[in-house]
Structures are given as C-alpha cells and as structure tokens.
C-alpha cells in the first residue's frame with residue numbers, strides 16, 4: 001500500500017504545531033523527521049528535545065530519519081522522545097548490525113538508509129532484521145534538491161532483493177508527482193516529500209501523490 005510521509009524540513013518552523021495538525025487532517029500516513037548533525041551531513045536541524053515537544057501535538061507515526069554520525073548514542077533518546085520508527089544510515093555507523101539491534105531493542109520499527117552512491121550489497125546480510133529500506137534519491141542534507149534519476153534502477157534491484165519479505169521501500173529527495181510515479185513503478189511504497197508538499201497547496205499536492213496509479 002502506498003504511504004505518504006511529508007518531511008517537516010520544508011514546513012514553517014515558526015508554526016510547526018499548525019503544520020502537523022493540518023497534515024493530520026489531510027490524512028498522511030506518517031511524519032518524516034530529518035535529524036541532521038552538521039557532521040554526517042552539512043546541515044543542522046533538531047534533536048530529541050524538539051521531537052519530544054512535537055510529540056505533544058499529534059499521535060501520527062513519527063518516522064525519524066537520522067542523518068547523524070554514530071547514531072547509536074542517540075537511539076534510546078530519540079525513542080524516549082516519541083519516535084515510532086528510526087532509520088539509520090549505513091554510511092554513518094561502523095557496525096550496522098549492532099545499530100539495527102539497538103533500535104529493535106527499543107521496540108520501534110527500524111530502517112536502513114543508503115546514500116545515492118552506496119551499493120545495496122550489504123543489505124543482504126540484514127534483510128531479515130529490518131522493517132524498511134530508505135533509498136536516498138538526493139544527497140542528504142537539504143530539501144529542494146533535484147531527483148537523481150539513476151536511483152530508479154537501484155529501486156528495482158532493491159525490490160528484487162526484498163523478494164516476498166514485508167519490508168517497506170521508501171524514497172526520499174526530489175519527490176514530486178512525476179518522480180514519485182517512476183519510483184512507485186520501480187517498487188517503492190513510501191514517498192517522502194518536503195518541498196513538493198509544502199511549497200504550494202498542501203491538500204492538492206498530497207492528493208496528487210495519493211492518486212498516482214501503479
């Protein structure tokens with residue numbers, strides 16, 4: 001089933017409660033929270049304290065995309081703050097298997113993210129431990145970047161690797177109604193979209209994504 005995950009990165013940070021309540025009324029499937037440390041990626045966003053405050057505004061699923069070096073130290077804090085799912089970058093941890101187990105121990109969903117130039121090969125060894133794979137369709141760090149088209153092929157290869165396992169395949173970066181269609185046809189089922197949803201009429205943009213036919 002297709003799921004829509006608006007990224008708060010492009011929301012109005014002076015009115016986050018209002019933005020989240022509107023997304024709730026537009027029946028999105030989850031809220032995508034981009035955590036950045038200025039080290040793994042060249043940008044800084046928010047951490048556990050801010051996520052804890054946002055948690056008070058909604059019961060929507062919080063899908064935390066951790067773009068931080070050495071994620072292990074923050075995993076318990078992010079879960080305590082209210083995350084329902086945590087996605088860690090393979091490139092940000094030396095011991096991917098251990099980091100995955102740490103998230104699982106906290107009782108929330110676990111995803112592994114790959115940068116555009118990272119091969120899917122190492123996923124093979126953790127496939128039976130994870131709930132989601134996030135394929136970055138831009139280089140992480142900023143909203144509003146251009147979709148990297150070569151990743152469509154990677155989506156197809158990843159979908160094949162997943163086989164009949166119940167693992168969600170999420171895409172993130174440069175998603176609009178055109179690129180979303182290509183990703184869905186290739187096998188993705190969760191669309192993260194920031195600038196496309198927030199720049200303009202949210203209701204119309206979310207509807208357009210939901211209406212994409214397979």
Ligand SMILES: O=C(CO)[C@H](O)[C@H](O)COP(=O)(O)O
Nearest residue numbers: 140141143144173174194195
């Ligand atoms: O992880 C991210 C950036 O690193 C964001 O989720 C992503 O870029 C969403 O923004 P947009 O849809 O505007 O590309």
Ligand SMILES: [Co+2]
Nearest residue numbers: 007034065172
């Ligand atoms: Co993201």
